[in-house]
Amino acid sequence: MKRAQFIRNSLLATGAVVGGTSLYAQGDRTVNGQNNKPFNLNYGPHQGQFENHAGKSILDQIQFAYDHGFRGIEDNGFSGRSVAEQEKIGKLLAKLGMSMGVFVLDKGGNGANTLTAGKQEYVDIFLKGCRQAVELAKRCGGKFTTVVPGDFARNLPLDIQTANVIEALRRGSEILEPHGIIMVLEPLSDTPDLFLRTSTQTYLICKGVNSPSCKILYDVYHMQRNEGDLIANIDRCWDEIAYFQTGDNPGRREPTTGEINYKNLFKHIYDKGYRGVVGMEHGKSVDGKEGEVKLIAAYREVDNFLQ
Template sequence: MLRREFTKSIMAGTGLASIPTLTNATPSQSLTNPQPAFKLKFAPHFGMFENSAGKDEIDQLKFMHEMGFRALEDNGMMGKSPELQTKIGETMAKLGMSMGVFVVGFDNWPPKSTLATGNKEWREKFLAKCREAVEVAKRCNAKYMTVVPGNFQRDLPMGIQTANVIESLRQGAAILEPHGLTMVLEPLSDNPDLFLRHSDQSYMICKAVNSPACKILFDMWHMVRNEGRMTQHMDWAWDEIAYFQIGDEPGRNEPTTGEVNYKFLFKHIAEKAKATNRGEFILGMEHGNSIKGKEGEMKLIEAYRWSDLS
């Protein structure tokens, strides 16, 4: 079946015409194939549209493009075969899509294996992963990769731990910087034992590392949970932020499903980027779908159409 026919059959099968527009939303054009590009560079992940596009990742990528998305992020890219990484990169290049983040991490990395300890064995493992990430980035045309330092240590002063993290990141940045690559540090909200939890802490560390290869990933779902006042915190840390991620709260699903005013936040990011000559940010869609199945995938697209720049 031709992809155009395939997408039309999806629209008919989900009863898309009967899906109401969001409350107080300006009605968007109906989702037909192909869709115009979003004004912002939203980046879905694999699996987000597999009910509509099937399980094949290249088919999913093409579907994302047809729905107007111009970027992809894939936390698990390093775990894919070199052949698939290359195929993904080549497909995105043909479609004019950008690659967002993938994660530099260890399989089943336990809490004790944190960069905050200064443990030389784990530092070397981290640096080895940075070297591996350079090759992965070349294959999939990536620039950004997520780094999480791990858990903090209750038996070490925070100043010592911070110095340990900074030294590891400096060495990692020295590997990435010659290739024009950037690790983005992600403060998280998943548990209270994490070393990196706030944007100001991440800002201080990036200033200390002092490299274009070490910046901040400002995940708005984590940050609304940890610190709130997101536009203020964005402004304070602005010159060290290189990447954003999305997730509404509660639920960690698409915009319009929770309490976060993403339409306002997207406008703030776009206007500040223009005012500071920062160019276009990739906005990673690191969240779930609030409704299962094809209908939920179409509603997710509708939510992004409403939240996109006017």
């Protein structure tokens, strides 16, 4: 499942937020007698992961997540929502004491305007997205925005591409840093055309940018596919990692469905002091309400690492 799918899914129910009365808001706020206390780590679901229980409204899904122990969300497609909807999400999160995780920087580097090429028109699009992120962060109370530098510019030497990316990100950091906003660079495994591939490559770029507003988004699913050796690479890059996302491999579904030992990994980052949102950027192994119950149970299982 690619990020574009998550963004599309996030926007499917935008019209359901404004107006109307929620059946979930009026009904039972628990499912199957599950333990609803807050988790040890701050896992952040996406829109759509609980829609069978909570309905299409993003606000009702946030409330459902809170009622089942979650204290954060992610919203990749936040920039595509109306201002009114963005503000409603921000107000609800503030009311519940929940954290906004990442939202994707609008046109923040992709195959169509890759930062590796060093073209001013592409950099200008990226910088416009950085300025927009300042306003978006104010509405939702968040401080993390995802940036993917884009595809390889295969007509240029690799080191020149790296220098072009660093220069563009430095300029973006100048916009974000005064507001305390952090762009988190995400190495991906979706296609071999993508420039940013590994945690250590991203670490080098962050060191080159040299700003508190440019850090690593360590997506465990992508890094398992691209490099493995997860805990060792987390330790190597720790001082530049600002954010984590999950998804088991193969399949990019909830923890316990694949080969990654998430219980050990979560204990490791908890012991190292991580308390930020852990974004649940994955699908579900089972459809319908049954799959949502299974999703919550999986996170309860792997979150049980303090005993």
